[in-house]
Amino acid sequence: xxxxxxxxxxxxxxxxxxxxxxxxxxxxxxxxxxxxxxxxxxxxxxxxxxxxxxxxxxxxxxxxxxxxxxxxxxxxxxxxxxxxxxxxxxxxxxxxxxxxxxxxxxxxxxx
Amino acid sequence: xxxxxxxxxxxxxxxxxxxxxxxxxxxxxxxxxxxxxxxxxxxxxxxxxxxxxxxxxxxxxxxxxxxxxxxxxxxxxxxxxxxxxxxxxxxxxxxxxxxxxxxxxxxxxxxx
Numbered sequence: 053x054x055x056x057x058x059x060x061x062x063x064x065x066x067x068x069x070x071x072x073x074x075x076x077x078x079x080x081x082x083x084x085x086x087x088x089x090x091x092x093x094x095x096x097x098x099x100x101x102x103x104x105x106x107x108x109x110x111x112x113x114x115x116x117x118x119x120x121x122x123x124x125x126x127x128x129x130x131x132x133x134x135x136x137x138x139x140x141x142x143x144x145x146x147x148x149x150x151x152x153x154x155x156x157x158x159x160x161x162x163x
Numbered sequence: 164x165x166x167x168x169x170x171x172x173x174x175x176x177x178x179x180x181x182x183x184x185x186x187x188x189x190x191x192x193x194x195x196x197x198x199x200x201x202x203x204x205x206x207x208x209x210x211x212x213x214x215x216x217x218x219x220x221x222x223x224x225x226x227x228x229x230x231x232x233x234x235x236x237x238x239x240x241x242x243x244x245x246x247x248x249x250x251x252x253x254x255x256x257x258x259x260x261x262x263x264x265x266x267x268x269x270x271x272x273x274x275x
Contacts, residue, residue: 095266153205
């Protein structure tokens with residue numbers, strides 16, 4: 053059974069702080085890892101993908117992958133109220149391109 | 164580039180009625196997905212098409228759900244008869260083969 057686990061939150065951070073979102077997964081064969089952002093009432097949009105251990109930075113977003121510990125994180129620096137959304141971790145099982153989604157973590161950035 | 168189109172955006176029906184959703188993927192995208200997203204959960208894959216063939220429908224409740232993708236472009240998802248627990252957002256996504264998915268706006272279904 054493929055499992056992708058996320059804390060549903062909400063995670064509340066002040067504007068300008070670093071928001072840290074975490075995801076653990078069960079399939080050691082997974083090779084690719086995705087973070088989607090979903091605003092309330094909207095559809096998911098891909099914001100980050102990571103394929104190898106370590107960090108990947110894109111603007112204010114940093115994805116961190118640790119395959120040995122089977123977790124992937126998303127850091128959002130200088131958080132803005134516009135970052136308030138649900139962040140979904142999505143991980144295909146080994147050999148598949150179809151991601152299994154976590155339940156998502158709700159992030160609230162307050163002014 | 165036009166995105167994934169879905170209709171209707173909202174639908175309210177009574178249990179035991181039938182309903183159909185329509186999806187038009189991004190032009191040139193061979194792969195099409197239907198997801199069900201229940202409130203507070205992540206999207207769950209119902210069915211994946213590659214052109215007009217089914218790749219994965221292992222999580223589709225086949226006693227009441229059906230989907231087709233005639234001619235390998237547009238797709239319809241049907242529920243007959245609907246149950247209360249089918250209330251959810253139904254998301255269509257498309258992608259080039261083995262590549263990133265792009266989601267449509269979704270259809271919010273309420274079953275009373």
